[in-house]
Amino acid sequence: MLGQIARRRLGLLLLLHGQQRLSNGLNGVSFNQLLSKETHRHTQSSFNTSSPISTMSLWPFSFQPRDFSLPNSSWSPEMCKAYDHYNALCDTDTENGEEKKRAPWKKLPSYNRSIKYATGGIHLSKLIQAKARLFTRNVKEQGATFEYVVFVNKEEKSCVCVFQAGRLLEGAPGHVHGGAIATMIDTVTGSLAGYLSGPIMTANLNLDYRNPMPLGSVVLIHSALDRIEGRKTFITCKVTSTDESKLYTEATALFVSISVGHLFGSRN
Numbered sequence: 001m002l003g004q005i006a007r008r009r010l011g012l013l014l015l016l017h018g019q020q021r022l023s024n025g026l027n028g029v030s031f032n033q034l035l036s037k038e039t040h041r042h043t044q045s046s047f048n049t050s051s052p053i054s055t056m057s058l059w060p061f062s063f064q065p066r067d068f069s070l071p072n073s074s075w076s077p078e079m080c081k082a083y084d085h086y087n088a089l090c091d092t093d094t095e096n097g098e099e100k101k102r103a104p105w106k107k108l109p110s111y112n113r114s115i116k117y118a119t120g121g122i123h124l125s126k127l128i129q130a131k132a133r134l135f136t137r138n139v140k141e142q143g144a145t146f147e148y149v150v151f152v153n154k155e156e157k158s159c160v161c162v163f164q165a166g167r168l169l170e171g172a173p174g175h176v177h178g179g180a181i182a183t184m185i186d187t188v189t190g191s192l193a194g195y196l197s198g199p200i201m202t203a204n205l206n207l208d209y210r211n212p213m214p215l216g217s218v219v220l221i222h223s224a225l226d227r228i229e230g231r232k233t234f235i236t237c238k239v240t241s242t243d244e245s246k247l248y249t250e251a252t253a254l255f256v257s258i259s260v261g262h263l264f265g266s267r268n
């Protein structure tokens with residue numbers, strides 16, 4: 001079975017690269033435009049060609065995955081403002097004299113299943129944990145837990161996540177649970193490491209909580225590549241208020257590149 005899987009070249013690398021590919025067609029669109037499109041999309045069939053995601057020409061399956069990092073009605077004005085700010089920086093082709101210039105920013109889409117939407121991944125999904133869902137996307141009620149969107153800067157090898165912490169993430173009364181913050185840091189630094197290095201797993205995560213984060217806060221999670229040494233990708237991270245005046249958490253993370261077989265108990 002493993003041999004079959006390997007031959008089919010299924011893997012998380014494709015997953016993450018697939019995420020990049022799918023992020024086309026969403027850039028330069030404001031929050032209100034997107035919310036309007038998103039609302040419209042949910043009133044249509046899953047084959048609706050007016051969806052922003054329908055611009056994916058290379059998508060091999062007939063169904064469309066839902067991107068959970070698009071604006072929804074639970075997003076606060078602060079969340080919408082931060083989203084619009086970074087979305088406006090994304091890589092629409094802009095005229096620059098006679099040349100077209102690509103911006104370095106790209107929005108990563110976010111699905112609630114990690115393997116299913118990889119190229120060919122539907123087969124993997126049937127083989128393992130058909131009911132599995134990505135931890136940060138497994139609560140249906142919008143705004144209750146993790147609302148977030150990740151923007152990658154390809155040139156700077158960094159990313160920014162806009163994160164709104166919902167009411168079900170309480171730890172200390174009125175404040176966000178440290179585990180929820182760690183989850184988001186793992187997710188964001190892991191997304192960047194995967195974007196840069198392909199299939200990875202978290203080997204080490206160090207956190208310093210500097211200030212309590214009020215429940216309902218909108219924060220920025222800034223991550224940047226520190227260095228790559230062989231299979232090891234080192235990422236730094238800071239969580240701040242949206243105006244960056246307040247520091248909530250600092251972190252460093254180490255990700256180790258893996259083969260797909262690693263997820264099936266094989267080290268090769």
Ligand SMILES: CCCCCCCCCCCC(=O)SCCNC(=O)CCNC(=O)[C@H](O)C(C)(C)COP(=O)(O)OP(=O)(O)OC[C@H]1O[C@@H](n2cnc3c(N)ncnc32)[C@H](O)[C@@H]1OP(=O)(O)O
Binds near residue numbers: 200201254256258
């Ligand atoms: C996706 C959906 C989309 C959405 C995006 C969502 C992204 C979410 C990302 C979340 C990812 C996770 O949470 S993953 C879940 C949590 N992580 C895990 O469960 C990982 C469990 N650990 C392992 O499987 C393994 O220990 C590995 C893969 C980390 C490493 O094992 P290995 O492949 O055998 O490699 P190994 O030889 O041990 O180590 C390779 C090099 O790394 C170093 N190294 C290894 N571990 C450590 C460590 N803890 N601290 C320091 N250094 C370490 C070694 O010294 C060595 O350095 P040198 O000698 O070469 O110098």
